[in-house]
Amino acid sequence: MSLSEQDKKFMRCAIDLAKKGQGRTHPNPMVGCVVVEKNKILGRGYHVYTDWLHAEVIAIRDAMRRVKTSRKSQQLKNCTLYVTLEPCSSYGRTCPCTDAIVFSGIKRVVVSAMDPHPGHRGQGLKILKSHGIHVTKDILAKESMILNKAYMKALSEKRPYIILKSAVSLDGKIATRSGDSAWITSLASRKLVHKLRAQVDGVLVGANTVLKDNPLLTARLSGSTLQPVRIVLDGQGRVLRKSKNLKLFQSILNKKNQTERPYDILVLTQPGVRTESVVKAWGKKRVKIESIPILKNKKLSLKDVLKKLVDLGIYQILVEGGGETNASFLSSGNVDECWFFIAPKLIGGRSAPTAFEGRGINRIKQAYQLKNVTYRKIGPDILIQGQLS
């Protein structure tokens, strides 16, 4: 087996390890690591947020236990370290991984994806090289980046990875002319949406949807569930003024609807909207309100909304409309994936709302084309998924 084939083989082990942290690394990325000596894996590690330690440190400690030597430093001088993401080089909740690697005596480090975090990008590899460590990068980089697509997107583009979901009738309506939308799609489809909600950091809707549909926006699954932050774009403060009458707010009194974050609901509104009474009513620990500049069209600046989310460590969101909110994400190029649940029923009505309203395009040639389209049956419905960027 050539060196590059060997590198791929061990990197694949590291990627498989990284996946074990799925759903447990937030807001950090998933990372896996193996330490290899003479073609044999000596140590394994992967990251979960609550354990603090980074994958590299866990793998190095694991390997050290297996090496029979009295020395603490330079124990692993015959080893190669494989890690799915560039090792960190700064102090955060932990010491820099680069320090641990240098201390262990490891002579070669193979890296898959580079870390887009501004505090790390390239720094880690530079430090390793300065200590005479041989560095190989970009081994199975694509796989590692897909693993942390939300994290990669968020840090490199200053916006979360954005999934837009809509539940429509076969004729493209998201509600009847009177606004009735419960339920267009089947129980099976709705269950899948709850699963999806549990996998993202936040679920985002516009103020109209909150006021019209009075939704919970929680992930309702059997057993314990990771709840997403419920994010409301409320430029005019209409939702804030009515918070006491809304299920969204009432629901946070129930412990199972609370997130593991310092807040459950995040309301983004324009500067000057009075927020004190709302925060007081629900408590700082449950409702967070942030000010975002508004544009000429009196809507919140979406660019600033998205930057704020990244700053708050929200790296992946599910946008659930309505039609105007969806359209503003689409027309500004801020949709990565589309999930359309299509129910085999017809609603009709020239005034019934659709999944994308706004102004829309003028010529068919300007249509937003989905890529890597897949489709499958979910109960009686059909789910069409595709990527936009």
Add this chain to the structure above:
Amino acid sequence: MSLSEQDKKFMRCAIDLAKKGQGRTHPNPMVGCVVVEKNKILGRGYHVYTDWLHAEVIAIRDAMRRVKTSRKSQQLKNCTLYVTLEPCSSYGRTCPCTDAIVFSGIKRVVVSAMDPHPGHRGQGLKILKSHGIHVTKDILAKESMILNKAYMKALSEKRPYIILKSAVSLDGKIATRSGDSAWITSLASRKLVHKLRAQVDGVLVGANTVLKDNPLLTARLSGSTLQPVRIVLDGQGRVLRKSKNLKLFQSILNKKNQTERPYDILVLTQPGVRTESVVKAWGKKRVKIESIPILKNKKLSLKDVLKKLVDLGIYQILVEGGGETNASFLSSGNVDECWFFIAPKLIGGRSAPTAFEGRGINRIKQAYQLKNVTYRKIGPDILIQGQLS
């Protein structure tokens, strides 16, 4: 093998024979027939319109050639006749099939579906029984009825079998806000639509669609193609007034766009609309204009439109919108099948038209539910089909 199993076996042969007439029996139904003696098929027949003869007569003649006897009548006295549709009992372009059966001496007749034609319904079997012939009916009746679903529908309900087709974006739009719709779906999808057009008797659209899109509505396939009659609902005579500028009319000068019927275009308009100059310009043989009463909403009475089509021998139509025309068919319960070609692109726009406009339903519970839904990939698009009635 029991008698009923034997009956099914031979009826299936008759159904397979009937299918050989597909596309060639119009306006008559497809019919297949076998004559059986001692478990052996003696004669076979199926109907094609241009040959005049009905399946029963062809099968009886075929059987008679194989029976060695000098007598002409009562030759088939040991035989059973299997036919997919109740034999006719009246003089049309041919003598009644019941006469031929009685003359042949056949002692048992097995029938699949009953003929809904008011001149035949039940009459055929009654006559056979009065001649002492043993009659069994309803063998594989469902299969035979599906074979001629358009004919069955048209004669039993006084309206054609109605397939509604729409080409939409993933977000349910049939055009952009400016009316651009060329092309939402792929070449592969459009080819399938042309195939479908060649299989129906007529393609129906509203006046708005003709004036906005200026369509041909022909079946454009390589090789020679059966053309459907192009039907326009033109209550106000707007299309008639502009006929000289419309591709629909211009296209009939080209021979390959002409139907095998006495006219290519059928315009339905209200009484009092001036039609003489249009007929004169295009010729009686190419354009037919019929008067239909209008309702209080100033629209043509759809019930009368559909009755007129059946009277003209148009038993199966493809409705191709736009949204208001589609909605009037849907809300009046006049859609049998829906074909939705969904392209994986997004158009957006609160004023962009959808496949079903009109007033629409009020509550989700009132939605029109599709049955027997199937879906498949057509090029990059997805075709969802289902039945409504």
